[in-house]
Amino acid sequence: MPIALVDCNNFYVSCERVFNPKLEGKLVVVLSNNDGCAVARSSEVKALGIKMGEPWFKMKDIAKKHGIIAYSSNYTLYGDLSARVMSILSNFSPKQEIYSIDECFLDLNGFDPATLMAYAQKIRMTVKQSVGIPVCVGIADTKTLAKLANHCAKKLFAGNDGVCDFGMLTGIERSTLFARIPVGDVWGVGRRIAERLAVMGIHTVEDLRCADPELIRQQFSIVLERTVNELNGHPCIELDEVGTPRQQIMVSRSFGSPVMYLDDLAESVAYFTTLAAEKLRQDGSVASSLCVHVRTNPFSEREPQYQSSKIVALSQPTDNTTKLVKAALNGLNEIYRAGYRYKKSGVLLMALQPKGTIQPTLFDDPVEQAKSDNTMSVMDRINRKMGKGTLTIAASGITKRWAMRRESKSPCYTTEWSELPEVW
Secondary structure, eight states: OOEEEEEETTHHHHHHHHHOGGGTTSOEEEEOGGGOBEEEEOHHHHTTTOOTTOBHHHHHHHHHHHTOEEEEOOHHHHHHHHHHHHHHHGGGOSOEEEEETTEEEEEOTTSOGGGHHHHHHHHHHHHHHHHOOOEEEEEESSHHHHHHHHHHHHHTOGGGTSEEEGGGSOHHHHHHHHTTSBGGGSTTOOHHHHHHHHHTTOOBHHHHHTSOHHHHHHHTOHHHHHHHHHHTTOOOSOOOSSOOOOSOEEEEEEEEEEEOSHHHHHHHHHHHHHHHHHHHHHTTEEEEEEEEEEEEOTTOTTSOOOEEEEEEEEEEEEOOHHHHHHHHHHHHHHHOOTTOOEEEEEEEEESOEEGGGOOOOTTOOHHHHHHHHHHHHHHHHHHHHHOTTSSOOGGGOSSOTTOOOOTTBOOOTTTOGGGOOOOO
8 A cells, every 4th residue: 555755845944945035055944942953954054964953052153154044933834834735735645644744644545556656746846836845755555664765755866856666666676775774764763772773783774674573572662563564564554644632732932031020921821821722722622621830941050940830620621712821820820939030831731622522511501602612713713814813812911021032033924914925
């Protein structure tokens, strides 16, 4: 059963280039929250040897020397372009699994194997023309092999124009190729597992493919045993069309500058709870409890340190932003301590369940529930149409002195009326 893994190339950087073509061929990095580390690098930056997660302050000298252009993360833009890419890709297969913001699996079962390379090129061309994002496609009989094929399409088979189909290789050709690839490049094999495998003499993908599955399970886990079977073309990981419902939703951020006062801290907690509630409603779920947490900066050794959290049980599972914010602020009031410089806060929605499964109680008011649902629905529709945060609760604040530092953020070209691109 052929499976394709479609992966956007240097996704965050590619998103910036869609609306700023002058960045093509330039050295570009996208930085994490508060402009801390490199979370995306253009191919030109990777060629300089700059690693993923490299702190920006360590890169400034080499950035100045080579003219590296740095952008703050613009997650609103990236999320919108991701949705457009995934929508287009859904037209190429009856079954699609969105694996992350920049990659998805497509079921190609029933397609003529001789046409898959051309079909993959059509996928790449359509996404590029429609959204402007370049993608690579890996095709194989299992999800693990499809991930590996995509890796080969990017790193090893540049002459194939971003496509690799393992079905086009003979057994000898595949073994020769796998013997060139480090075992750490296999999906699910991290650095620590690769080091343990090396002790057993397993250094390459081919070594792992030829390993005894039962021995691998004994020494590691059933998960790695499945990886071995998948490398041998035996599907063990099914395509997940719907996606597993989230059991928790976390929204947490570090502040652009330290916060000392309860009012500012409460604004941040209310804002993060509002974002979490939006995600909750998107999933069609409700939360039965939440956890609010705060902490100081553990790297400021000269300052007094404090961190705490509080779990708040809800009287009734809900997706109402106002009720969730009220509960979160009640928890914050219990854990707040004056005299500290807080660096981070966050909210975790827990014990999630589908909204339709809530058991009504004797004291429920159907009219009030309908009003609540209508209010949240109107708020979500307005924010989708006019931009995130257009309509929100007052407790989340306006000035947001605690907001993340994003000194080089590009405009939200596709989601904010005031930032739409202009053509002259």
